[in-house]
Amino acid sequence: MTHMKISMAQALNQALRDAMKADDTVLMFGEDVGALGGVFRITDGLTEEFGEDRCFDTPLAESGIVGMAVGLAMNGMRPVVEMQFDAFGYPAFEQIVSHVAKMRNRTRGKITLPMVIRMPYAGGIGGVEHHCDSSESYYAHTPGLTVVAPATVADAYTLLRRAIELPDPVVFMEPKKLYWAKEEIDLTEGQPGIGTAVVRREGADATLIAYGPTVPVALEAAEVVAAEGRQLSVVDLRSIVPFDDETVCAAVRRTGRAVVVAEASGFASVSSEIVARVTERCFHSLAAPIRRVTGFDIPYPPPKLEKYQLPGVDRILDAVDDLQWEDS
């Protein structure tokens, strides 16, 4: 049976399972990923199926986890590691920035690092401090990394398979609030690979650009706006690096207006980069400045306050309303 209704968490689990089945050198390790199956159960059953050598718990030290993965990748393995939560990836930041990202360039391609760093990320789950960071901009800013964020169940499967197959390192951002959303998917039917954005909804009036956790929010907003008579396109980036300028710019040119929707704080972020590069390329197609709906420039709030931080449908609607319609 290839068609099934499964959650993103199950799709990720299946992707790991299939990757480990397809290639003996694929290893999965991190904190609590063994017997427990990960705090989000993404690695559920892998130790049981593939043994302690293939899926295992490590000492509790993220720099060590990523550093060890670098060495394993240097010596013929394809490690996939889990940072338990985005904000707990920071101890590994030096390894990621100074080695994971730079090793290939440093050695003129003699050493490639086929490794994946999986990170449950972003908010919307009522997590206490350090459990809801959106850290993608740090990684996207670092040349040499590939940064991927799925927003659908099908993409979670396909993009993780592609990430594991890629000869280069991937930071794989998993929007944890979407882990439990179920979708009917066909695992054999490949989605586009890494580096390709997808237009999730076509509409002639304006384009919403989103990735990861904000894609469903953008789609919901487009639905509401449609009821009010305006048709919005929704572009799902899927991969932040490489960035699909072509698909994004084509959508913006078709509509002449755009709003970028992202959970991370807006200042010096992926969202500001998108505004800058789209403006540079599509200035003459734009009928209004590109608006952004992002998190405020504050640390991620405590659970009782997170609703003020998260980009919601209303804020997106306000931004769309603000796109100088009176001038057209």
Next chain:
Amino acid sequence: MTTVEERLLPSAEPVRLIDQDGVQHDHPSYQLPHREALVGGYTELIKGRRFNDQASALVRQGRLAVYPSSHGQEACQVAATMVLRDGDWLFPTYRDCVSIVSRGVDPIETLTLLRGDWHSGYDPYARNVAPQSTPLATQLTHAVGVAHAARLKGEDTVVMALCGDGATSEGDFHEALNFAAVFHAPVVFFIQNNEYAISVPLARQTVAPSLAHKGIGYGVPGERADGNDLAGLLAVLGQAVKKAREGEGPQLVEAHTYRVQAHTNADDATRYREDDEVTPWLERDPIKRLETYLNEQGWLDDTVREHAEAMADQVGTQLRDGLMPEPEVDPWELFAHLYTEQTQQLREQAAFLRDELAREEV
């Protein structure tokens, strides 16, 4: 039955088989290496010293950007590779050029980082030498990964992972020791304690009785040796490698040596230490004592001496001829190596630079 302490703690004094006067001492646990190893090692020391001093001279001529010399630490440099087999790995730092060259890597390719024409110049897989690591201690966890991969593949590879005394304060040093211990990875962690981290003396890094004592906290056996005694180093490191290879897990070795020169040519050591601290260490030079010992044994005849000198001259010539004042660089390389499949954005940026350079030519 041996106690945990006996198994894990280093000996009370650093292992020394030949003292600074060239006198041999028996040791209850370590044997003097045989003649062939000591004579061969002598030649490597002479070559290493020449490499260091020639490289420093080339910095003064502007042909290298910077050179962190291991002058005075050559016994550590040479011993670290002499105890390895072909399939083993070496994880060096910026200070370990001599070790890399003594492993058989091309000297000019070794100096790429310090000449500044690329970040690393040799093929790491040709001699199983990782790129030199600059961020302190970060290479040590890579060493664990390489060793663990070898074990998973059923190979009996040993990984020699180098770091300095200062680097032992970094978190990665501790994570690497702990990971290696938990995964029983065949890594020999080899600390060259040269008493300084740039200007900061060892006393500011730790109040541990020795750096080798740090192993016990991770269940890793620690041992220490006189870092200027090639014989002692070969014995201690040789045994550590043997134990790691035979499945006894990671080993920690500290060499007591001294950085007789400044941190690099860009450093001014007079700002933080007195000359009379350095003087006694000149007496403990690794080459001098081995020379004395070999002479007394009658093992250092003219043939050996001339051979060593000829090899050293060859190194000197190689560096002088190979390190041209203006190495050729290729700006396209800036974009070429980041990804297996280049991104559209990098293609555009490469084209931008190409245009800019073309305009300059007109």
